[in-house]
Amino acid sequence: MELAALVENIPFETLLLYLSALIIPLLFSVYNLTTSSGPKYIKKEWDRYPILERRVISEGERPVIFLTVGARTRDLPTGSHVKLRIPNPSDPSRPIIKSYTPTRFDGSSCELMIRIYPSGAMTPSLYKLKVGDTLEMMGPTGLHRYLGSGTFTYGKKTYDNIKRIGMLAGGTGVTPMIQIINKIIEEEGDDTEVCLCCFNTTTEETLLEDELKEAMSKSGGKVEVKFFASKTGKGTTEKLSMRSMSGPGIIKLLGIKEGEEDSSIILMCGPDGFVKHVRKELKEDGSMKNIMIW
Template identity: 30%
Template sequence: PGLGTSQSLFQSSTPGSMELLAVILFMKLFQRSTPAITLESPDIKYPLRLVDKEIVSHDTRRFRFALPTPQHILGLPIGQHIYLSARIDGNLVVRPYTPVSSDDDKGFVDLVIKVYFKDTHPKFPAGGKMSQYLENMNIGDTIEFRGPNGLLVYQGKGKFAIRPDKKSNPIIKTVKSVGMIAGGTGITPMLQVIRAIMKDPDDHTVCHLLFANQTEKDILLRPELEELRNKHSTRFKLWYTVDRAPEGWLVS
């Protein structure tokens, strides 16, 4: 019955209606091929739901938040970050984070965050407000995301668009190699750019990363970094340095 209805529809259609039908079909196909973007405006806060929490180490967690639908992407340009905001103890707390997932991932966004617990660092006895808030979130709770934000966008093939300030037009810089220095959780924006470069076989930009931490066990995302280094040894150079090196430590 469905096929007969379709045949009669095409047989009875005028040239004008056929053109309209073709336009509608094209629009449907285009909508399917273009994923919906979550971060439509940097001025809007988007509540996203926590759906998974993974213990990466004694003080590091991977938080996964669901996007509005399984077909949504976050919509974050390479080099940009998001802000999380929450009301904690009656005060609005806002912190910047760079996801470790990308727009290749649909339906979710992942954040790897080091939790600064109270009474563990003498200079910061209260610990980290936002990281402890995230640690205490339950599956199903929501938190507000805002973005994209930042003054730098990696456009591919060694090309960076850099704005001196928010009101300025971007200045385009093209490079053959990039030197990166990161400490602790500062690795996440570096990893975002490194992944984008390495996944493009036509991007010959070379990345040199010096990653500093207090101890070997504090090295975040080490498996991901070393997998990238092993797969792309000519384009990604990785070096560690730690404050307190274990016996037999072969780097800095």
């Protein structure tokens, strides 16, 4: 029997039922495709993304917050950062733009750790954000990349065959280091050794101590983390100021042995004074050629 004759013999109500069973799921799939369910992908143009979670992880004069932003960031390369933009009340033509390094990013969200400076142009506004508010963001930006298995790039420059990474982090300068540590722990074949030295002013200002200790214990010996405070030492935090360190002292602290300088790299991120001091000391020492600064 031909199709037309077959359709003619089916009662109208039954035909309607068959058609709706076919058409309704089809309409649903078209709707899902066109509305792109889930958060938007982060991109190089400014766009607004929702705050999914806000946590204060350290109180005090300069609190530290975690903001989880609903932005898909699967393609954000390890080592890169994002930019945030807020209006500038004193000059609307020049908005305030600052960089932040996500500590974690996955298929559906991106986590930022931000220290709030009460006199800051940007951070007091970030502190006021609530869950459900939106934030202007773009990225990824920056030239630092960790490609895995001991290979770094900075623009056109490549550092490869790196067996040991010495990380120096001043305060929130720990954020890019966390990204790299997470990548090394997650990648089974990546046996690059890491020694992260976190420097803060006081023990109370030490950031993510528990999380970093956990990362160290689940790294299978690949990652070592040391904590230092310039004013007070307590528990596992040693009293030590970066300003008192010489080049050879810094290299020794990071566990880089004589003869292993070329297969090692020093990464550093922190306040200007911190970075300036380390650069000067390492330059004077002259034995480390692989140095990357955020």
